Amino acid sequence: MEANEPDVRIMKGNEALAEAALRAGMHAYFGYPITPQSEILEYLMAHGQKRGAIVLQAESEVASINMVYGAAGAGRRVMITSSSPGVSLMMEGLSYIAAAELPCLVANIQRGGPGLGTIQPSQGDYFQATKGGGHGDYHLIVLAPASVQEMADFVFDGFRLAETYRNPAMILADGALGQMMEKLVLPPAGSLPHRVPEWATVGKPKKRERNIITSLHIEPEKMEQINLHLQEKYRTIREKEVRFETFHTDDADIILVAFGLSSRICQKTVELAREKNISVGLVRPITLYPFPKSILNTLADIANAFLVVEMNAGQMVEDVQLAVNGKKPVYFKGRMGGMIPSPEEVLREVELIAEHHTVQA
Amino acid sequence: MTQVIEGMELVYEKPQTMTDAYLHYCPGCGHSVAHRLLMEVVQEMGIQDRTVGVAPVGCSVFAYNYMNIDMQEAAHGRACAVATGVKRVMPDKFIFTYQGDGDLAAIGTAETVHTINRGENILIVFINNGVYGMTGGQMAPTTLIGMKTTTSPYGREQATMGYPLKITEMISVLPGAFYVTRQAVHTAAAVRKTKKAFEKAFEYQKLNRGTCFIEIVSNCPSGWKMTPVESNEWMEKNMFPLYPLGDIKVPTQLN
Numbered sequence A: 001m002e003a004n005e006p007d008v009r010i011m012k013g014n015e016a017l018a019e020a021a022l023r024a025g026m027h028a029y030f031g032y033p034i035t036p037q038s039e040i041l042e043y044l045m046a047h048g049q050k051r052g053a054i055v056l057q058a059e060s061e062v063a064s065i066n067m068v069y070g071a072a073g074a075g076r077r078v079m080i081t082s083s084s085p086g087v088s089l090m091m092e093g094l095s096y097i098a099a100a101e102l103p104c105l106v107a108n109i110q111r112g113g114p115g116l117g118t119i120q121p122s123q124g125d126y127f128q129a130t131k132g133g134g135h136g137d138y139h140l141i142v143l144a145p146a147s148v149q150e151m152a153d154f155v156f157d158g159f160r161l162a163e164t165y166r167n168p169a170m171i172l173a174d175g176a177l178g179q180m181m182e183k184l185v186l187p188p189a190g191s192l193p194h195r196v197p198e199w200a201t202v203g204k205p206k207k208r209e210r211n212i213i214t215s216l217h218i219e220p221e222k223m224e225q226i227n228l229h230l231q232e233k234y235r236t237i238r239e240k241e242v243r244f245e246t247f248h249t250d251d252a253d254i255i256l257v258a259f260g261l262s263s264r265i266c267q268k269t270v271e272l273a274r275e276k277n278i279s280v281g282l283v284r285p286i287t288l289y290p291f292p293k294s295i296l297n298t299l300a301d302i303a304n305a306f307l308v309v310e311m312n313a314g315q316m317v318e319d320v321q322l323a324v325n326g327k328k329p330v331y332f333k334g335r336m337g338g339m340i341p342s343p344e345e346v347l348r349e350v351e352l353i354a355e356h357h358t359v360q361a
Numbered sequence B: 001m002t003q004v005i006e007g008m009e010l011v012y013e014k015p016q017t018m019t020d021a022y023l024h025y026c027p028g029c030g031h032s033v034a035h036r037l038l039m040e041v042v043q044e045m046g047i048q049d050r051t052v053g054v055a056p057v058g059c060s061v062f063a064y065n066y067m068n069i070d071m072q073e074a075a076h077g078r079a080c081a082v083a084t085g086v087k088r089v090m091p092d093k094f095i096f097t098y099q100g101d102g103d104l105a106a107i108g109t110a111e112t113v114h115t116i117n118r119g120e121n122i123l124i125v126f127i128n129n130g131v132y133g134m135t136g137g138q139m140a141p142t143t144l145i146g147m148k149t150t151t152s153p154y155g156r157e158q159a160t161m162g163y164p165l166k167i168t169e170m171i172s173v174l175p176g177a178f179y180v181t182r183q184a185v186h187t188a189a190a191v192r193k194t195k196k197a198f199e200k201a202f203e204y205q206k207l208n209r210g211t212c213f214i215e216i217v218s219n220c221p222s223g224w225k226m227t228p229v230e231s232n233e234w235m236e237k238n239m240f241p242l243y244p245l246g247d248i249k250v251p252t253q254l255n
């Protein structure tokens, strides 16, 4: 490969994410096997150590997330990945990490639940990812990739956001994005500088106060101050870090709202609908937290109806309803348990809504 | 600097690795002594700037208020996992955990076993007081048969509550365990031995040969509802027969 020539590859989403983590200068990774994300651990075991990263297969996700706490507390760039049941096990740890304000990157390659569920793709962990997930008032910064390219790119964004805000960031993908192969341009290594921050516990030199990583503040007055500080941080994140994409929304009567894999399906539905002269557009939230509220609220002044499409029983739809705030009807189409909706099946919903709203108009 | 009265000789002083904060431990509790011994050793070995400690959830959750070193406070039972994370990214630093019996041998058993099985080059300090001190004296995995606690009000009954867990003997058979010893801090002689054990453990950590594990059989006057003196007598009479003091595994070859 020539210098400056883009590094084009065909890779699985999971492998692209793992390779991107190495290029992003990840220092340490702690994992535990679970389908459909085991390729990340496998890839990093094969390539990570050689390239200077610490890669460890832990005894459980409970252990691995607490290893992340330790390594992140030592000021290192740390990543952890799993799939739904494993991520559930991390919830206490993530609450501690958010409370102690430790940056780290988590990837959830979701599978269908509840319970042991299925290994097929799902978006059933939206609530868990965006509302906190563990105990107490905290948020992760959540990025939802929709391609193998973004599986790689969002690793860089995730680390940058986590370190900027001293907050755990999450890539919320699904089994299909993890398993499918696509062409991508791998981001170059070395573009994301890192410095061990001054708050890290690396051993106390004579001249500085000791550094402490903790989430314990027994006095309620102090604990409330910590909470206010966290809420202030989340407010800043909501103001500055919202990301979304729109597709044919300018003249749309019906707006589809979908993230991740569902948004790829909906893009096709938009094209199919427009062939039938139904003016449909798509809003694709890229950050699920912070959620792109204002674009949806603005579009509610123009469009007639919204259709939220998810691979779950209806989770993001609640955030869309809050954003639209009663201005226009919000419909929902979901598939569950590892089933993926087809563009045609979404189109049928669109046609029903179009009929209904034409009658009304 | 410590002021020495004229004509007097300085024989003992607070190590600079302890902060000036008042210890919150109950009078007579072994935690304070164990803290101090650990910090004396860190001071004497001159490794304060290379030491990171991991506090548990339990009575010693506030260890970082007293130990004047960089520290992390782990979730209940996860100190060994946290220490693994710290040690793996800083293999040249001295890392220790400090944990109670509930933390280490109940909720954190998996982390304890696997950390030692990986032979992580850390020191695990295990305070075995036979109860959950912090939450008010509930039954612990190490509670003796017949021992009354708030959750075994008629005494621990083996048939329904299981046996006292001798986790130290259990982990000593793991190849990753390099040095395993059981000590106490209730007498001057015991204190001297425990300090020696801490010194050895930090020396061994330099060798990168595996996990060092120091159990300290200790008292819990409040949890046991005894005076400090009574609790130490009770400990000698009842705890030591099941948890005998002494080395359990010592390195045979040091290089």
Ligand SMILES: Cc1ncc(C[n+]2csc(CCOP(=O)(O)OP(=O)(O)O)c2C)c(N)n1
Pocket (backbone or CB within 6 Å): B057, B058, B059, B060, B076, B099, B100, B101, B102, B103, B104, B127, B129, B131, B132, B133, B134, B135, B140
């Ligand atoms: C997940 C979780 N479960 C339970 C608790 C409550 N809790 C706090 S300390 C403790 C027991 C501590 O006992 P031990 O480890 O023996 O230490 P000691 O207080 O006796 O020193 C428990 C159960 C908690 N903080 N987190």
